[in-house]
Amino acid sequence: MKITFKRVETEAEVTAVAQLASEIWLDYYIRLISREQIEYMLENFQSVHAISDQLQEEGYEYYLMQLNGQNVGYIGVKPEEDKLFLSKFYILKEYRGKGYASVGMAFLLQVCNAHKLSAIWLTVNRNNDAAIAVYEKKGFKKVQTQVADIGNGYVMDDYIMEKEIALAY
Template sequence: MLQKVESQEQIDTLCRIADRVWRLTYDALLPQGQVDYMLDKFQSDHAVKEQMAHQNYQYYLMCCNGESAGFVGFAPRYEGREEMFLSKVYLLPEYRGQGAVGKALAFVEEQARKEGLPAIRLTVNKENTHAFEVYRHYGFQVVDKVETDIGGGYVMDDFIMVKTL
C-alpha cells in the first residue's frame, strides 16, 4: 500500500528510512563524509520540503503490514523533460522480497501514463549493483553514464537508466 506524504510526521518517517537505507547501502561505497553530506542535501527535512514545494516532487510511503517499509519519490517533467524522473526508491531490508518495490514502480508507471509521459528516467550509483539489477529486472535500460559534482568536494558517479512506456 502506498500513502502520499503530506504531514510532518510522514516526512520525519521518510527521512528516518532514508538515513538507515543510505547508511546500509552507501557507507561501504562512498568516501567518508559523503553519505552525511548527501543525506542533508537530498533527504533531510528541509530538502524534502524544498523538492515537494518547488521541484514538483511527490513522495509516497510504502506500507507493509501497517508499518512504514520504504518510500518512492518521483517528479513529472523534472527539469523540463517530457518524462517521469524516478528520484528515489528505498526499502528497508527486512521488507525486501515482498513485492513492495514492484508495486511502487507500477504506481510510478501509472502516474507517468496519467501525465502522458512516454518514459521513466532514473540515476543509479554504478557501484550499487543490487539496485541496478532490480531496475533491469523491471525493464530499465542503461542509456548513459554521468558524473555529477554535488558540491562539498563530492561527485555522484551514476548510470542513467530509462524505461520506455
C-alpha cells in the first residue's frame, strides 16, 4: 500500500477536495466549533468555488493524498517568500493513525525543497490537542497565538506553529 500525492488541477479534482473537506470537517471539528461555523467555513474556504479561487488567484497548491489511487486526504499549501504556509492537511478518519501524516510531512519537505523554502508554518485551533500533539511530534513549535475574525461573527482562535527545514539542494 503506497500513498501518493496528486496535484489538484482539474474541476473533478477540486470537487474531490471539497467533498473530502466536507466529510472530514463535519466529523472532526464538531468537538471544537459549532456546526454552523463549520458549514460557514466550508462554504467560504473549502467549497469548489473557494478552492478554485485559491488555486487560480491566490497561489495555493492542493494535493490529493491517494492510497492505491483512492483519495484518503488532502494537503493545501501556499509557497511564500521564504516559508511554506500549510493551510490544510486532512486525512479521512479511517486512515488516521496509520503513519500517513508522516508520509505527508515527508512530501511537504519535498515541496519546500522544490520551492527553496526554509520553514513550514501553520495555524491550528488552540483547543485541537490531537493535531497540536502531532505537529509537535513532527518538530513544529508554537511561535505565537492569533485570533482572526473570519466574518459572520466567527473567529479562529489559533496557535501559529512553525518548523524550520534544512534545505537539500
